[in-house]
Amino acid sequence: MFIEYNRQDCNLLAKLEKKLKFIELANEISHQNTVLLRTTMGAVAVTEQAIINEAHRRGMIVPGRVRRDESAPVESAAGAYVAYPKKGIHDWIGSVDINSLYPAVIRALNMGPETIIGQIRPVITSAEINRAKHQGNSFATAWEGQFGCWEYQAVMKQDKGTELIIDWEDGSSVRMSAAQLYDLVFDGNRQWMISANGTIFTYEFEGVIPGLLKRWYAERKDMQKRMSECGDNAIEREFWDKRQLVKKINLNSLYGAILNPGCRFFDMRIGQSVTLTGRCITQHMAAKTNEIIAGKYDHVGESVIYGDTDSVYFSAYATLKKEIDSGQIPWAKENIIALYDKIAEEVNGTFTAFMTRAFHCPKTRGDVIRAGRELVASKGLFITKKRYALLYFDKENERVDTAGKEGKVKAMGLDLKRSDTPVFVQDFLSEVLYLVLVGKTETEVLDKIKQFRAEFKSRPGWEKGSPKRANNVTQYHEEEKKKGKANMPGHVRASINWNRCREMYNDKYSMPILDGAKVIVCKLKNNPIGYTSIAYPVDEQRLPEWFKELPFDSDGMEESVLDGKIENLIGVLEWDVRSTESSNTFNKLFKLA
Known part of the structure; x- marks a missing residue:
């Protein structure tokens, strides 16, 4: 066996x-x-x-690994910029995306341990973060809406009243006003750059890490070119594809690796310089996009819908609606693509000057910040941060609305693919989302939901459960046997309940639930043994009769598996979803009795 x-x-x-x-x-x-x-x-x-x-x-000697105090708390770096979206349905959306933002930032500011000249001591920033924490806010919330540390912002305002302390790499320190530091970096005829974290880098020579990224990027481009020249030679194409994929993995993993405290080259100043500088660049991209469309340099202006890390989602439709309706501006898909390409092109042309203005980057280094138009979508549903969906018909100048299709759906952070959502519910949610994105009315969408509710109710109770993975079942079971009780996740408790029921019913045929097994967790109504839920193995092909006869809480599972997920998906539209819930007066009276 x-x-x-x-x-x-x-x-x-x-x-x-x-x-x-x-x-x-x-x-x-x-x-x-x-x-x-x-x-x-x-x-x-x-x-x-x-x-x-x-x-x-390069013939250089690498310093030894720095010994760090294992008991010291690990500092956190400010994360990427993620905007609050303008919730609801939006029409004719475009997106501009910066190419490899974090590797490009490292290259542009020549970031490396050996290129650091000095660091503004984060006295004001630390005070502001601590104040926010004392008010009950998280570290991430404290950085909400900040595009650079407080000291950097004072430097850019050339504030004469803000005194800063600069710690140089040679161990010395100096006090000066924010205005004086601005003059020193921007007008001091020095080959210095300053990040949004207040870290000063030199570009007198190229750092090892920026140089490595530059080489990887050039090598990947060359490999992609060779791959495109392979024609019908599948073996050679596969060879170059594998090699360029290795370079892509190297490029994408470098930032996360050097921000890991276990890395020899870990330096919080570099890590936070990357994220905060990236925030400033993305803010500029959004503000410039709005300026081109609506005439105002504002990163949350009327044309900007959402921004996330290295991208901005926008629409010119609402701003130009009057001219579109009057026929002054043609608004076919081809016209929209051409317009959004032009907007992306204009935004792209502003990065070099912005990098010089914001960080004192020379043109040769600021040029690496490049963006391109990614998607053009007919509709989009924006719910909250990291949760949205688009029906796009063009991706990087490749049309996908062919063969009678409306386009393709890009869904981020939704329940459509969550492992704790039953597959048949995932399929249903995908259908509902598609109906919304193709412009179906509230009535049409609610009719679809009502129809599915009827199908859901007709299913056996055990098919309405939630998929989970039961980890550490043995550990929790042993702990409970030893101590008499143990706190554990609900799905682990449900798994132990299945194993106990097998013993109670002397079931020698059904599979036991072992550590790490995939299970379906079902809620139960009040019952003599006092179980509120029970799980069964996904791989169990023949469910025993004792299990099928259990009092499953179908209403409770409908509420958690269906109602909550529908609300998460289209609740932002404020439609009357409650009207899809069938009411039966007789059943209600029977329950009360």
């Missing part, structure tokens, strides 16, 4: 490798970065070795 299982596992791994080629990819990463195969399972050690290799290639 064990040999059969082993053979089956090997066959599955072979099939996965044939399709996904993960082992081949890991082998390529291992060789290109001179690390062991096992090391490729993480990003930090691979990136660290790549930086060491680049330093050695």
Whole structure:
């Protein structure tokens, strides 16, 4: 039996490798970065070795690993800029996206441990963050709406009344006003740049990390070009595709790796310089987009719908509606694509000057910040941060509204693909979202919901449960046996209830729930054994009769599995979803009795 299982596992791994080629990819990463195969399972050690290799290639000696106090709390860096969206449905949306924002920021400001000249001591920033924390706010909330540390903002305002302390890398410190520091960096005839974190970098020479990113980026471009020249040669195309994918992985993982305290090159000043400088660049992109459309340099202006890390979503439709309705401005899909391409092109042309103005970047370095128009969508539904959906018909100048299709749906952060949502509910939510995005009326969408509710109610109770993964079942069970009671996640309790019921009913045929098993958790009505829920293994193909006869709480599961997810999806539209709930007076009276 064990040999059969082993053979089956090997066959599955072979099939996965044939399709996904993960082992081949890991082998390529291992060789290109001179690390062991096992090391490729993480990003930090691979990136660290790549930086060491680049330093050695330049004939440099890499300093030893700095010993850090393990008991000291790990500082957090300010995260990316994520705007609050203008909630609801929007028409004719475009998006502009900055190419590889964080690697580009590192290159533009020449960020590396050896290029740091000094750091503004974050006295004001620390006080503001602590004040926000004392008011009960989180670290992330304290940075809400901030595009740079407070000291950097004072420098950019050339504030003579704000005194700053600059700690130089040679160990000395100096006091000066924010205005004096501005003059020193921007007008002092020095090859210095200042990040939005108040970190001063030199560009007298190219840093190891920026140089490595530059080389990786150039190599990837060359590999992509070679791949496009392969024609019908599938073997050669696959060879270059694998190599360019390795470069992409290296580029995308470097920022996260150097911000990890376990990395030899970890420096909080660099990590926060990247995120805060990225915030400023994204803010400028949004503000400039609004200025081009609505005439006002404002990152939350009337044409801006949403912004997230390295992208801005906008629409010119509301601003130009009067001219569109009168026929002065043609508004076919081709016209919209051309207009949004032009907007993206104009925004793109402003980055070099902005980088000089905001950070004293020379043109040769500021040029690496580039953006491109990504999507053009007919409609979009925006719910909250990180949760939105678009029906787009063009992606990077490739039309997807072909063969009678309206386009493709881009859904972010919604319940459509959440593992705790039953597959048939995921499919239903996808249908509802599509109806909303193609412009169906409230009545039409609610009719669809009402129809699905009837289908949901007709399903057996055990099909209405929520998928979960039961981890540490044995540990919690042993703890409860030892202490008499134990606090545990609800789905683990439900899994233990299944195992106990198997014993109670002397069930020798059904599968037990083991650690890490995928299960379906079902709510129960009041019952003699006092269970509020019970789970069953996903792989159980024959559910026992004792299980099917349990008093399943269908209404409770409908509320959690269906009602909550519908509300999460279209609640922002304020439609009368409650009207889709069927009411039966007789049933209500029966329940009360």
